[in-house]
Amino acid sequence: MGERRLKSILIILGSIFMIAFCLMPFLYMLIISISKNPDFLASLGNFQFASDNYHGILTIKSLHFLDYLRNSIVVSAVSAFITVLIAGLAAYAITRLTLLGKVFILLFVLAISMFPQISIVSYLYRFMGRLNWINTYQGLIFPYIAWILPLSLWILVSYFSQIPRDLDRAGLVDGCSKWQILRKIIFPVAAPGLFSTALLAFIFAFNEFMFAVMLTIDYHSRTVPVGIALFQGLHGEIPWGTIMAASTIATVPIVICTILFQRHIIQGITRGAVKG
Template sequence: MSTMTQTAAAHAAAAKGVARRRERWASGRTYISAAIIVIWCLLPFYWMVVTAFRDVGYTFDPTPFFTHVTWDNFATAFSSEMGNHLDRALLNSLFISGVTTVVALLFGVFAAYALARLNFRGKFLVLGVVLGASMFPGVAIVTPLFQLFTNINWTGTYQALIIPNISFVLPLTVYTLTSFFREMPWELEEAARIDGCTAGQAFRKVILPLAAPAVFTTAILAFIAAWNEYLIASILSSDATQTVTVAIASFAGSQPHQEPYTAVMAAGTVVTIPLVVLVLIFQRKIVAGLTAGAVK
């Protein structure tokens, strides 16, 4: 009997060892896969930063490290040699993207709440139109927009860039927030109504605080979409309203037929910084478990 018990215990221990090895191997594969994906995604940005700090004479140096480091490329990117004003373009992009994000959230939050919470005729048709608008190609409306804004003398103005951006960002905002509001438990709002809150007070005091992670996430997506927009800005902007995407694309070298690769990479590094800072600032709010805390 003891021999059988020892054999069973040995088999159980062996099975546990195999299970642990399989678990470690599965965990290792997960980490390796994640590392490969991260390296694949970050490698172009790393090469951009390396080239941004590299001396012009070593632009095509294949060494994947910081060699021949210089800060002159950043000074060149902001100088008048490039044929534009990157500092003003940065301010233009911040203003246009900020206004676009705020307006899209103001309308998107209420529209998403109505689509998720209220029952009315044509609800799914509206949601389908919103989804279709988010996938509509921008190149199809460039010419009509140019003709329209030319007729009303809006070409080269801020509103000519903000309004088209809102039309592209708003469907994304509505669709993203609608999915979140649908998953939010009705009991929270009903409890607020029982406690004496009106519909508006329940929305303002209960729904919006709980929706903060989704709102911040949507705001970041909307800001990035507006910040990276190039097609509309390249047609409707002027020297005074030029965005960073157009400014970098129109960089000109100090010599004819010379492409300022290092200056372009330096400008690209500068343009990427606000997006990285934005994500880092709102990182905690995005991952915060506000809904779980409210349920408790």
């Protein structure tokens, strides 16, 4: 048995482990969500299909799951859109315009993104309290924008610096203003980059937990991760089926997006992290 044969066996074993490790909890969630009893493993595989969990989570008003879902989608979408816009403006200035302290801005923003959230959240809590923004959409959207900006800026700077400069020179010759160049030349050319940045920004906002747990009180603004984390049964027993159905509804769209746009997402992650 040569090195090559051994290598391919190791690769196959490794891949099986990799797939099982990554998919198992996800599949477990799906199975529990469609099972009548969450304890079928203990009763030796007595699995019974039931759609009650989905029915319950979607129809019982007092669970507020659909409210959480709507809050999450609105907050994440608005945050992602504004973040990409602001980061796009800044990335244009940093890659194209005469600007003193470009490197300082980039490094400053990088350092900011390393602050632990806990060192921000108590001040934000009282700041939002003074503005009467606790438990509102804007109370989450503003911190989210600031929180996701560093990553978005780094990704977009990396994209914009690859767009040939001749394009904007042509625009300058035609007498466009800088704003017009950005809007009519850079943004359309960088559309894939803007899209993948927005996608990442959306996922980051959708997944955020600590701000949401501190700055929301109830279903008026509470997001899905917090809602699911705080789900408790009415009578002590944790309603696992319902929780897993809610988790499935909340995560499957994101997972499908990830599958559809995997190239964009992977590019976003690597540009945000690796680009120096």
